[in-house]
Amino acid sequence: MSAPAFAAKLTLIDHYKFEIDFGEFGKIITDEHEPVGHGDGPGPSQLLAAAVANCLAASLMFAIRKFKGDPGQVTATVEGDLERVEGRLRVTSMKVDLNLGQVAAELDRLERALAQFEDFCVVTQSVRQGIHVDVTVRDSSGQILKSPE
Incomplete structure (x- = not known):
């Protein structure tokens, strides 16, 4: 099986906030907007x-x-x-x-x-x-x- 064309790893931080790890390209924080999340990052x-x-x-x-x-x-x-x-x-x-x-x-x-x-x-x-x-x-x-x- 060949390697995937792209990948990212998501880890729950709190509530609906995730850290997305793009490997060599760094990490970003995402969050759902209110009322579900707190809007602490792009959704x-x-x-x-x-x-x-x-x-x-x-x-x-x-x-x-x-x-x-x-x-x-x-x-x-x-x-x-x-x-x-x-x-x-x-x-x-x-x-x-x-x-x-x-x-x-x-x-x-x-x-x-x-x-x-x-x-x-x-x-x-x-x-x-x-x-x-x-x-x-x-x-x-x-x-x-x-x-x-």
């Missing part, structure tokens, strides 16, 4: 949202760099919605805004990069099996380069 839904946004940002950078472009200082923000589905809270949608550190005119073959970068994102494409994810991309001037279809 699982925030970690999921961060993973989606991080993967999309990295995929966009990869797609631009593939064509020898420099995306500049890329930033991302992500918001999510929780709704009751069959009586239980579920993450039902996320909205990710990606911002490039360059104006569009400075990036060759940007249209091709924008057309394909989401397909490179393992996390988002996996999550989209059950959660709606909208993605907007802007350049450094604020011009919308890609918006939800």
